[in-house]
Amino acid sequence: MKEKISTLLDDELDLKGTSQAVSEVIKDKRLRERFETYQLIRDSMKNELSDATFSSKSIIDAIDKEPIQIRFNQSSKVASAMALPYLSWMSWPVAASFLGVFLIAALSMNHGSLKPSETFEIAEDIPVEFIQAHQMSAPTNVAYYSETDAR
Amino acid sequence: MWLIIPRRTLDNLLMQRLLFSFLFIFLNASAFALDDPWVQIEKASQAARQLSYKGIFAYQNQQEMRSIEITHLNNGKEEFARIINLDGPPRELLSSGDNVIVFNPNKENVRIQKRQGQNLFPAILPSNIEFVKSSYSLRLGDQERISGREAQIVFLDPRDEYRYPYKLWLDKESSLLLKMMVLDHNQKIIEQVSFNQITLFASQDLNWFTPSIDAHKKYVMDEVPENIVSKDKYCTISNLPAGFREVSHVTRMMGRQPILVHQWIFSDGLSSVSLFINPIPKGQKSKVGELQIGSAHIFARVMDGSQIMVVGEVPPATIQKISNSVQSVSAH
Amino acid sequence: MNLKKTMPRLNNNIEQKKLSLVEDRPAVYTAEHVKPTLSVAMSEKIENPNRALDQVLVESAQKGDKKAFGLLVEKYHRKLGRILTRMVRDQTEIEDIVQETFIKAYRALPNFRGDSAFYTWLYRIGINTAKNHLVAMGKRPRSMTEFENEDGDFEDTHQVSEEENPETTLLTKEIGIAVNTAIESLPEELKIAITLREIEGLSYEEIAEMMECPIGTVRSRIFRARETIAEKLKPLLSQHNNKRW
Numbered sequence: 001m002k003e004k005i006s007t008l009l010d011d012e013l014d015l016k017g018t019s020q021a022v023s024e025v026i027k028d029k030r031l032r033e034r035f036e037t038y039q040l041i042r043d044s045m046k047n048e049l050s051d052a053t054f055s056s057k058s059i060i061d062a063i064d065k066e067p068i069q070i071r072f073n074q075s076s077k078v079a080s081a082m083a084l085p086y087l088s089w090m091s092w093p094v095a096a097s098f099l100g101v102f103l104i105a106a107l108s109m110n111h112g113s114l115k116p117s118e119t120f121e122i123a124e125d126i127p128v129e130f131i132q133a134h135q136m137s138a139p140t141n142v143a144y145y146s147e148t149d150a151r
Numbered sequence: 152m153w154l155i156i157p158r159r160t161l162d163n164l165l166m167q168r169l170l171f172s173f174l175f176i177f178l179n180a181s182a183f184a185l186d187d188p189w190v191q192i193e194k195a196s197q198a199a200r201q202l203s204y205k206g207i208f209a210y211q212n213q214q215e216m217r218s219i220e221i222t223h224l225n226n227g228k229e230e231f232a233r234i235i236n237l238d239g240p241p242r243e244l245l246s247s248g249d250n251v252i253v254f255n256p257n258k259e260n261v262r263i264q265k266r267q268g269q270n271l272f273p274a275i276l277p278s279n280i281e282f283v284k285s286s287y288s289l290r291l292g293d294q295e296r297i298s299g300r301e302a303q304i305v306f307l308d309p310r311d312e313y314r315y316p317y318k319l320w321l322d323k324e325s326s327l328l329l330k331m332m333v334l335d336h337n338q339k340i341i342e343q344v345s346f347n348q349i350t351l352f353a354s355q356d357l358n359w360f361t362p363s364i365d366a367h368k369k370y371v372m373d374e375v376p377e378n379i380v381s382k383d384k385y386c387t388i389s390n391l392p393a394g395f396r397e398v399s400h401v402t403r404m405m406g407r408q409p410i411l412v413h414q415w416i417f418s419d420g421l422s423s424v425s426l427f428i429n430p431i432p433k434g435q436k437s438k439v440g441e442l443q444i445g446s447a448h449i450f451a452r453v454m455d456g457s458q459i460m461v462v463g464e465v466p467p468a469t470i471q472k473i474s475n476s477v478q479s480v481s482a483h
Numbered sequence: 484m485n486l487k488k489t490m491p492r493l494n495n496n497i498e499q500k501k502l503s504l505v506e507d508r509p510a511v512y513t514a515e516h517v518k519p520t521l522s523v524a525m526s527e528k529i530e531n532p533n534r535a536l537d538q539v540l541v542e543s544a545q546k547g548d549k550k551a552f553g554l555l556v557e558k559y560h561r562k563l564g565r566i567l568t569r570m571v572r573d574q575t576e577i578e579d580i581v582q583e584t585f586i587k588a589y590r591a592l593p594n595f596r597g598d599s600a601f602y603t604w605l606y607r608i609g610i611n612t613a614k615n616h617l618v619a620m621g622k623r624p625r626s627m628t629e630f631e632n633e634d635g636d637f638e639d640t641h642q643v644s645e646e647e648n649p650e651t652t653l654l655t656k657e658i659g660i661a662v663n664t665a666i667e668s669l670p671e672e673l674k675i676a677i678t679l680r681e682i683e684g685l686s687y688e689e690i691a692e693m694m695e696c697p698i699g700t701v702r703s704r705i706f707r708a709r710e711t712i713a714e715k716l717k718p719l720l721s722q723h724n725n726k727r728w
Contacts (some may be wrong), residue, residue, distance in 0.1 A: 013536075
């Protein structure tokens with residue numbers, strides 16, 4: 001197995017062999033250390049050693065803190081083979097000048113049923129406006145889909 | 152009575168049993184677990200953004216139920232979505248990247264509004280789960296079928312009383328969030344969102360990305376001033392419930408006058424709470440008390456002539472604690 | 484075996500890119516576009532080692548395996564550091580820039596489609612990161628065009644001269660010396676094999692031809708050479724590990 005790591009690092013395994021070897025190396029700490037040592041030898045021979053880059057630990061630590069990145073669509077290399085969506089924006093029956101302007105409005109709202117637990121002195125539609133403001137700006141929201149209507 | 156087994160056969164039997172137990176472990180383990188089950192949450196968070204899918208889901212809370220149709224596409228560069236309300240007035244939302252526009256038809260016209268980019272179902276899981284880990288613990292459940300697909304149940308159990316438990320159904324194949332339940336401390340369902348049908352697609356065609364236009368109605372832009380991000384140290388906030396961090400602080404115009412209100416949003420990664428503070432305008436009654444509307448709890452109090460209101464889909468104790476975390480409000 | 488294949492391959496890449504820009508081809512790929520890319524990709528596979536390994540590591544990382552990305556870091560972080568040192572003289576900043584480069588690369592990983600070599604892609608991110616860093620510090624980047632036109636495969640065309648060697652502490656110097664000493668004392672055939680592999684960058688097949696022995700022998704000689712050197716490094720490395728943590 002150790003010899004396989006040497007061959008792996010030289011990229012002299014076929015694709016299947018490489019896949020297998022990689023999954024083994026990833027799982028086994030000692031194999032990883034061997035991989036790292038062979039790479040260190042290579043970097044030393046090619047004069048690429050420097051104090052600043054001696055240890056990869058801080059890089060690895062930083063990557064561990066990153067949110068995991070996953071790529072799902074493994075297929076098409078063609079990214080832009082479609083009509084720009086902005087064209088369809090502009091074909092609406094609304095003056096194009098409006099499109100650049102970003103505006104907010106309250107959704108039409110009506111009351112949800114109030115279940116006050118204490119006497120609540122409150123102008124009736126005000127808490128609903130606050131709920132709406134909360135739902136519209138909260139970073140994640142399931143309750144967005146509830147229609148707390150007012151007005 | 153001794154059963155005499157030749158040594159070779161014994162070894163074989165042993166090997167077979169070992170083999171069998173390894174297979175058993177392997178089969179169970181490979182079903183869903185990786186080294187770290189939290190990876191599934193991260194995958195689910197990414198899946199909602201990176202995959203293209205179309206489906207219908209139902210949202211329900213204690214009050215009501217709504218059916219929503221969603222089409223979501225990611226072409227590698229940008230995300231597009233169209234979300235249509237299937238019950239009641241045909242509101243729809245279109246988003247590309249962070250630009251969100253909502254079409255709100257009523258009897259005479261259609262009002263067009265811009266919204267802030269938001270994480271909407273199924274993209275409600277945070278991408279940074281380290282944050283969530285400190286407030287919730289993860290527990291794997293059984294597998295269930297949801298809208299024709301095999302799903303793995305994942306429980307996110309709160310580590311303290313300041314948040315509600317979440318129950319998630321993650322698609323085994325794509326990790327997409329298919330169903331989600333928020334339960335209260337009595338295991339009663341507060342909110343539930345679930346796909347009834349869903350298909351993933353690979354096409355990059357964007358023909359669906361257009362609002363349905365009613366030629367007979369007038370389209371009107373709703374003019375409301377934007378929220379402004381505030382760096383104003385308006386008040387001292389300390390002693391928030393564990394796990395809740397400030398996510399944003401804006402000012403907005405609210406109410407009939409309207410008046411300037413400061414809004415903070417705190418989140419533990421899954422649930423979020425808004426804190427509103429504003430000076431009480433002359434002639435207006437202050438609001439005090441607690442209230443529940445739908446799945447949202449509200450608590451209001453007064454301090455130093457300012458109105459403090461807290462809103463969120465979290466336990467009342469959390470709302471209280473956040474309200475109490477406001478120590479002082481500077482005179483403005 | 485034509486050992487000079489590497490040079491034309493580099494030019495091929497640049498030529499292909501120039502063509503597509505000049506002729507303003509449509510975004511949709513037709514069969515005629517696919518063919519030349521395929522043949523370039525295939526010849527790259529034969530002539531450019533480290534494609535299968537990088538490909539597997541990238542794909543595993545893209546499926547969520549951070550450790551696979553860690554192996555890519557292991558493979559390239561020093562090489563990247565050495566290249567960027569030529570742009571950014573200050574050693575204390577190199578570490579930050581290299582780290583930032585890998586973080587950016589990790590974040591952009593879902594968008595990496597594998598139509599260029601991973602190291603080329605990483606290298607370009609590194610160049611940009613270093614450039615921004617210099618600009619942010621109010622310094623003008625040294626002869627930028629020289630770096631921007633390169634594919635990152637410096638060692639084929641450049642020699643790192645002595646004075647360009649970055650500073651090292653006693654420990655890293657010691658490691659360099661230890662490696663050299665170990666190689667010097669290797670049996671002849673192991674020494675030749677490892678030198679042809681690492682310094683000349685030859686494939687096993689090419690080395691087998693030059694040393695007139697079977698490929699299996701080449702594989703085993705290189706392995707034994709590495710093992711011997713690794714043994715000699717052991718005390719130094721454990722000393723380093725104790726010092727650091």
